[in-house]
Amino acid sequence: xxxxxxxxxxxxxxYAVGFRRRPHRALDGLTLRxxxxxxxxxxxxxxxxxxxTLKLLMQLIYPxxxxxxxxxxxxxxxxxxxxxxxxxxxxxxxDYLTAEEMLTYFAQLFGYQxxxxxxxxxxxxxxxxxxxxxxxxxxxxxxGMVQRFGIAQALVNDPEILFLDEPMSGLDPLGRRDVRAxxxxxREQGRTIFFSSHILSDAEAVCGRVAVLAGxxxxxxxxxxxxxxxxxxxxxLVVANLSPDALERVRPRTARVTPISAGRYGLELPPDxxxxxxxxxxxAAGASIVSLNPLRETLEDFFVERVTRAASDAxx
Numbered sequence: 504x505x506x507x508x509x510x511x512x513x514x515x516x517x518y519a520v521g522f523r524r525r526p527h528r529a530l531d532g533l534t535l536r537x538x539x540x541x542x543x544x545x546x547x548x549x550x551x552x553x554x555x556t557l558k559l560l561m562q563l564i565y566p567x568x569x570x571x572x573x574x575x576x577x578x579x580x581x582x583x584x585x586x587x588x589x590x591x592x593x594x595x596x597x598d599y600l601t602a603e604e605m606l607t608y609f610a611q612l613f614g615y616q617x618x619x620x621x622x623x624x625x626x627x628x629x630x631x632x633x634x635x636x637x638x639x640x641x642x643x644x645x646x647g648m649v650q651r652f653g654i655a656q657a658l659v660n661d662p663e664i665l666f667l668d669e670p671m672s673g674l675d676p677l678g679r680r681d682v683r684a685x686x687x688x689x690r691e692q693g694r695t696i697f698f699s700s701h702i703l704s705d706a707e708a709v710c711g712r713v714a715v716l717a718g719x720x721x722x723x724x725x726x727x728x729x730x731x732x733x734x735x736x737x738x739x740l741v742v743a744n745l746s747p748d749a750l751e752r753v754r755p756r757t758a759r760v761t762p763i764s765a766g767r768y769g770l771e772l773p774p775d776x777x778x779x780x781x782x783x784x785x786x787a788a789g790a791s792i793v794s795l796n797p798l799r800e801t802l803e804d805f806f807v808e809r810v811t812r813a814a815s816d817a818x819x
Contacts, residue, residue: 544710
């Protein structure tokens with residue numbers, strides 16, 4: 504069996520909180536295996552334990568129990584650390600420097616010599632969409648631009664494995680699209696990406712497998728298409744040019760009919776229906792098919808249900 508890119512076994516972290524310093528378990532026995540070359544989504548609502556996990560892997564804090572390996576080596580191994588990139592959720596930089604100066608400093612720390620250093624800095628800033636802003640002080644950049652810069656610094660050493668904590672934070676829709684495209688490009692190059700987020704649509708767009716954390720505990724993992732909670736619970740069909748007579752003929756076989764405009768309807772079909780035969784009948788009646796999509800429980804619904812359950816279990 505190939506060496507995993509990331510192996511986590513029973514990782515646990517307790518904090519002492521409050522006036523009486525009572526222990527609070529932020530992470531409870533997390534076990535994961537991430538293979539080389541995959542984009543792995545680490546999902547959960549705020550406070551679920553995602554950032555705690557990343558801080559443990561970066562050795563910014565230390566575990567109460569458990570262990571982890573990165574690229575087959577203990578997480579504190581210097582050789583392993585040289586091969587990873589990391590973007591914190593709220594990164595801090597020397598904001599009196601320009602983006603170009605700050606990234607040049609990071610490249611120098613990794614041993615890049617002057618000609619290669621200049622080229623690498625220029626290429627990375629181009630890659631994340633920072634143009635003339637590279638000559639502005641970081642304190643004068645928008646939050647979205649600082650986030651783009653943070654992604655560039657995570658890539659400065661050409662890492663084999665990349666840890667991204669809420670990488671879409673502060674980005675506008677164009678920026679989110681660019682970062683998704685960059686993540687998929689890195690995957691095609693064989694990089695491993697550990698993608699922590701509560702922005703669920705972004706994770707669905709780029710991640711092959713996901714783990715869902717709630718209350719510090721792993722509550723689900725696998726491919727989204729394989730998780731039972733996300734199986735289709737029906738079909739959503741939008742049709743145009745549907746005559747009143749044809750609508751009345753098919754209405755008994757629908758779960759819901761929603762008028763949109765003249766001759767245009769949204770039809771909800773039950774999960775045991777045969778969409779192909781239903782579509783053929785509508786087309787034969789002169790209707791036009793606009794779209795057909797499976798209805799699934801969203802990750803938001805899944806979060807709410809699992810977090811509520813975890814809170815209920817904790818009370819009992």
